[in-house]
Amino acid sequence: GAVVSQHPSRVICKSGTSVKIECRSLDFQATTMFWYRQFPKQSLMLMATSNEGSKATYEQGVEKDKFLINHASLTLSTLTVTSAHPEDSSFYICSARDGAFAEAFFGQGTRLTVV
Amino acid sequence: AQKITQTQPGMFVQEKEAVTLDCTYDTSDPSYGLFWYKQPSSGEMIFLIYQGSYDQQNATEGRYSLNFQKARKSANLVISASQLGDSAMYFCAMRGAGTASKLTFGTGTRLQVTL
Numbered sequence: 693g694a695v696v697s698q699h700p701s702r703v704i705c706k707s708g709t710s711v712k713i714e715c716r717s718l719d720f721q722a723t724t725m726f727w728y729r730q731f732p733k734q735s736l737m738l739m740a741t742s743n744e745g746s747k748a749t750y751e752q753g754v755e756k757d758k759f760l761i762n763h764a765s766l767t768l769s770t771l772t773v774t775s776a777h778p779e780d781s782s783f784y785i786c787s788a789r790d791g792a793f794a795e796a797f798f799g800q801g802t803r804l805t806v807v
Numbered sequence: 808a809q810k811i812t813q814t815q816p817g818m819f820v821q822e823k824e825a826v827t828l829d830c831t832y833d834t835s836d837p838s839y840g841l842f843w844y845k846q847p848s849s850g851e852m853i854f855l856i857y858q859g860s861y862d863q864q865n866a867t868e869g870r871y872s873l874n875f876q877k878a879r880k881s882a883n884l885v886i887s888a889s890q891l892g893d894s895a896m897y898f899c900a901m902r903g904a905g906t907a908s909k910l911t912f913g914t915g916t917r918l919q920v921t922l
Binding site for chain 2: 726734738741801
Protein backbone atom coordinates (compact mmCIF):
# COMPACT_ATOMS: atom_id res chain seq x y z
CA GLY A 693 0.00 0.00 0.00
CA ALA A 694 0.88 3.66 -0.17
CA VAL A 695 3.28 5.14 2.35
CA VAL A 696 2.56 8.07 4.60
CA SER A 697 5.35 9.38 6.79
CA GLN A 698 4.71 11.42 9.91
CA HIS A 699 7.38 13.26 11.82
CA PRO A 700 8.28 13.49 14.65
CA SER A 701 7.06 10.28 16.24
CA ARG A 702 7.49 11.66 19.71
CA VAL A 703 7.95 15.19 21.03
CA ILE A 704 8.13 16.79 24.45
CA CYS A 705 7.73 20.55 24.65
CA LYS A 706 7.36 23.21 27.29
CA SER A 707 4.03 24.81 27.98
CA GLY A 708 3.54 27.94 25.87
CA THR A 709 5.70 26.82 22.95
CA SER A 710 4.54 25.71 19.50
CA VAL A 711 5.07 22.33 17.91
CA LYS A 712 4.92 21.44 14.22
CA ILE A 713 4.03 17.97 13.01
CA GLU A 714 4.61 16.95 9.39
CA CYS A 715 2.67 14.45 7.33
CA ARG A 716 4.08 13.40 3.97
CA SER A 717 2.74 11.09 1.29
CA LEU A 718 5.86 9.45 -0.09
CA ASP A 719 4.70 7.65 -3.21
CA PHE A 720 1.48 9.32 -4.22
CA GLN A 721 -0.07 12.75 -4.41
CA ALA A 722 -2.56 13.38 -1.65
CA THR A 723 -5.22 15.90 -2.55
CA THR A 724 -6.79 15.40 0.85
CA MET A 725 -5.19 14.77 4.21
CA PHE A 726 -6.87 14.29 7.57
CA TRP A 727 -5.68 15.06 11.07
CA TYR A 728 -6.88 13.04 14.04
CA ARG A 729 -6.38 13.16 17.77
CA GLN A 730 -6.56 10.09 19.96
CA PHE A 731 -6.82 10.02 23.72
CA PRO A 732 -5.65 6.92 25.62
CA LYS A 733 -7.93 3.92 25.14
CA GLN A 734 -10.26 5.89 22.88
CA SER A 735 -11.03 6.02 19.22
CA LEU A 736 -9.70 8.48 16.69
CA MET A 737 -11.33 11.88 16.67
CA LEU A 738 -11.17 13.81 13.41
CA MET A 739 -9.83 17.31 13.94
CA ALA A 740 -9.72 18.69 10.43
CA THR A 741 -9.67 17.93 6.74
CA SER A 742 -6.79 19.46 4.84
CA ASN A 743 -7.10 20.14 1.11
CA GLU A 744 -4.11 21.12 -0.98
CA GLY A 745 -4.08 24.80 -1.80
CA SER A 746 -7.10 25.73 0.27
CA LYS A 747 -8.04 26.31 3.87
CA ALA A 748 -8.58 23.37 6.14
CA THR A 749 -12.04 22.38 7.26
CA TYR A 750 -12.19 22.02 11.01
CA GLU A 751 -14.57 19.81 12.94
CA GLN A 752 -16.89 21.35 15.45
CA GLY A 753 -15.16 22.19 18.70
CA VAL A 754 -11.64 22.24 17.27
CA GLU A 755 -9.92 25.61 17.66
CA LYS A 756 -8.53 26.62 14.27
CA ASP A 757 -6.26 29.26 15.81
CA LYS A 758 -4.72 26.71 18.12
CA PHE A 759 -4.31 23.88 15.63
CA LEU A 760 -2.95 25.46 12.46
CA ILE A 761 -3.05 23.27 9.38
CA ASN A 762 -1.17 23.97 6.18
CA HIS A 763 -1.35 21.83 3.04
CA ALA A 764 1.03 23.66 0.74
CA SER A 765 1.79 20.81 -1.65
CA LEU A 766 0.28 17.54 -2.80
CA THR A 767 2.69 15.59 -0.60
CA LEU A 768 2.90 17.61 2.60
CA SER A 769 0.51 18.77 5.28
CA THR A 770 1.57 20.23 8.61
CA LEU A 771 -0.21 20.59 11.92
CA THR A 772 1.10 23.25 14.29
CA VAL A 773 -0.05 23.18 17.88
CA THR A 774 0.35 26.77 18.99
CA SER A 775 0.93 27.87 22.58
CA ALA A 776 0.73 24.28 23.73
CA HIS A 777 -0.64 23.41 27.15
CA PRO A 778 -0.58 20.14 29.09
CA GLU A 779 -4.15 19.39 28.01
CA ASP A 780 -2.93 19.31 24.41
CA SER A 781 -0.85 16.25 25.26
CA SER A 782 -2.18 13.47 23.08
CA PHE A 783 -1.51 11.18 20.15
CA TYR A 784 -1.91 12.96 16.82
CA ILE A 785 -2.12 10.98 13.61
CA CYS A 786 -2.59 11.96 10.00
CA SER A 787 -3.96 10.12 7.03
CA ALA A 788 -3.78 10.76 3.32
CA ARG A 789 -5.79 9.61 0.38
CA ASP A 790 -5.31 9.93 -3.32
CA GLY A 791 -8.62 10.24 -5.12
CA ALA A 792 -7.87 7.06 -7.02
CA PHE A 793 -7.65 4.86 -3.94
CA ALA A 794 -10.40 3.94 -1.53
CA GLU A 795 -8.15 3.39 1.45
CA ALA A 796 -6.84 6.12 3.67
CA PHE A 797 -3.25 5.46 4.65
CA PHE A 798 -2.04 6.60 8.01
CA GLY A 799 1.18 8.03 9.27
CA GLN A 800 2.93 6.53 12.25
CA GLY A 801 1.46 9.09 14.64
CA THR A 802 3.05 11.66 16.95
CA ARG A 803 2.91 11.41 20.69
CA LEU A 804 2.96 14.95 22.06
CA THR A 805 3.72 15.61 25.71
CA VAL A 806 3.50 19.17 26.98
CA VAL A 807 5.22 19.78 30.30
CA ALA B 808 -24.85 11.26 9.61
CA GLN B 809 -22.79 8.11 9.77
CA LYS B 810 -22.37 5.91 12.81
CA ILE B 811 -20.22 2.88 13.52
CA THR B 812 -20.89 0.60 16.47
CA GLN B 813 -18.46 -1.92 17.89
CA THR B 814 -20.05 -3.62 20.87
CA GLN B 815 -17.10 -5.74 21.97
CA PRO B 816 -14.61 -3.70 24.01
CA GLY B 817 -12.38 -6.75 24.41
CA MET B 818 -12.03 -10.21 22.94
CA PHE B 819 -9.83 -13.19 23.67
CA VAL B 820 -8.92 -15.90 21.20
CA GLN B 821 -6.55 -18.82 21.34
CA GLU B 822 -3.69 -19.00 18.94
CA LYS B 823 -4.61 -20.72 15.64
CA GLU B 824 -8.33 -20.25 16.24
CA ALA B 825 -10.61 -17.97 14.23
CA VAL B 826 -12.24 -14.90 15.73
CA THR B 827 -15.01 -12.55 14.62
CA LEU B 828 -15.02 -8.88 15.54
CA ASP B 829 -18.42 -7.27 15.24
CA CYS B 830 -19.23 -4.02 13.50
CA THR B 831 -22.58 -2.49 12.63
CA TYR B 832 -23.11 0.77 10.84
CA ASP B 833 -25.75 3.31 10.00
CA THR B 834 -25.79 5.70 7.08
CA SER B 835 -28.19 7.32 4.67
CA ASP B 836 -25.61 7.40 1.87
CA PRO B 837 -26.40 4.96 -0.95
CA SER B 838 -22.69 4.56 -1.66
CA TYR B 839 -20.15 4.01 1.07
CA GLY B 840 -17.04 2.11 2.02
CA LEU B 841 -16.28 0.03 5.06
CA PHE B 842 -12.78 -0.40 6.49
CA TRP B 843 -10.99 -2.29 9.19
CA TYR B 844 -7.78 -1.03 10.75
CA LYS B 845 -5.42 -2.61 13.24
CA GLN B 846 -3.67 -0.46 15.82
CA PRO B 847 -0.86 -2.17 17.73
CA SER B 848 0.58 -0.65 20.89
CA SER B 849 3.02 1.39 18.78
CA GLY B 850 0.07 3.49 17.64
CA GLU B 851 0.24 3.21 13.88
CA MET B 852 -2.99 2.48 12.03
CA ILE B 853 -2.59 -0.46 9.70
CA PHE B 854 -5.15 -0.86 6.93
CA LEU B 855 -6.49 -4.42 6.81
CA ILE B 856 -9.44 -4.69 4.47
CA TYR B 857 -11.99 -2.69 2.50
CA GLN B 858 -15.55 -3.42 1.37
CA GLY B 859 -17.50 -1.20 -0.99
CA SER B 860 -21.22 -0.99 -0.53
CA TYR B 861 -21.85 -2.19 -4.08
CA ASP B 862 -19.36 -5.03 -3.97
CA GLN B 863 -21.17 -8.30 -4.55
CA GLN B 864 -18.60 -10.49 -2.87
CA ASN B 865 -17.16 -10.33 0.61
CA ALA B 866 -13.68 -8.88 0.71
CA THR B 867 -10.75 -11.10 1.67
CA GLU B 868 -7.10 -10.27 2.32
CA GLY B 869 -5.03 -13.22 3.41
CA ARG B 870 -6.22 -14.27 6.88
CA TYR B 871 -8.70 -11.40 7.02
CA SER B 872 -12.19 -11.55 5.59
CA LEU B 873 -15.08 -9.18 5.91
CA ASN B 874 -18.53 -10.68 6.44
CA PHE B 875 -20.65 -8.01 4.77
CA GLN B 876 -24.39 -8.26 5.37
CA LYS B 877 -25.87 -5.16 3.80
CA ALA B 878 -29.46 -5.74 4.89
CA ARG B 879 -28.33 -6.08 8.49
CA LYS B 880 -25.85 -3.21 8.11
CA SER B 881 -23.06 -5.28 9.52
CA ALA B 882 -19.44 -5.62 8.46
CA ASN B 883 -17.80 -8.11 10.78
CA LEU B 884 -14.09 -8.87 10.52
CA VAL B 885 -13.06 -12.50 10.62
CA ILE B 886 -9.45 -13.33 11.42
CA SER B 887 -8.54 -16.93 10.73
CA ALA B 888 -5.68 -18.86 12.31
CA SER B 889 -4.97 -16.18 14.92
CA GLN B 890 -1.37 -15.37 15.72
CA LEU B 891 0.16 -13.76 18.79
CA GLY B 892 1.03 -10.75 16.64
CA ASP B 893 -2.66 -10.16 16.00
CA SER B 894 -3.05 -8.83 19.55
CA ALA B 895 -4.01 -5.18 19.06
CA MET B 896 -6.90 -2.73 18.89
CA TYR B 897 -9.14 -3.15 15.87
CA PHE B 898 -11.22 -0.30 14.50
CA CYS B 899 -14.08 -0.50 12.07
CA ALA B 900 -14.66 2.62 9.99
CA MET B 901 -16.79 3.89 7.16
CA ARG B 902 -16.91 6.78 4.76
CA GLY B 903 -19.38 8.07 2.25
CA ALA B 904 -18.79 8.75 -1.43
CA GLY B 905 -16.36 11.44 -2.56
CA THR B 906 -12.61 11.76 -2.23
CA ALA B 907 -12.87 14.32 0.57
CA SER B 908 -15.37 12.38 2.63
CA LYS B 909 -14.09 11.57 6.07
CA LEU B 910 -13.77 8.32 7.94
CA THR B 911 -16.04 7.66 10.88
CA PHE B 912 -14.54 5.25 13.39
CA GLY B 913 -16.05 2.88 15.89
CA THR B 914 -14.83 2.72 19.47
CA GLY B 915 -12.62 -0.27 18.77
CA THR B 916 -12.18 -3.82 20.04
CA ARG B 917 -9.08 -4.92 21.88
CA LEU B 918 -8.11 -8.41 20.75
CA GLN B 919 -5.83 -10.55 22.87
CA VAL B 920 -4.44 -13.74 21.38
CA THR B 921 -3.45 -16.34 23.96
CA LEU B 922 -1.32 -19.46 23.78
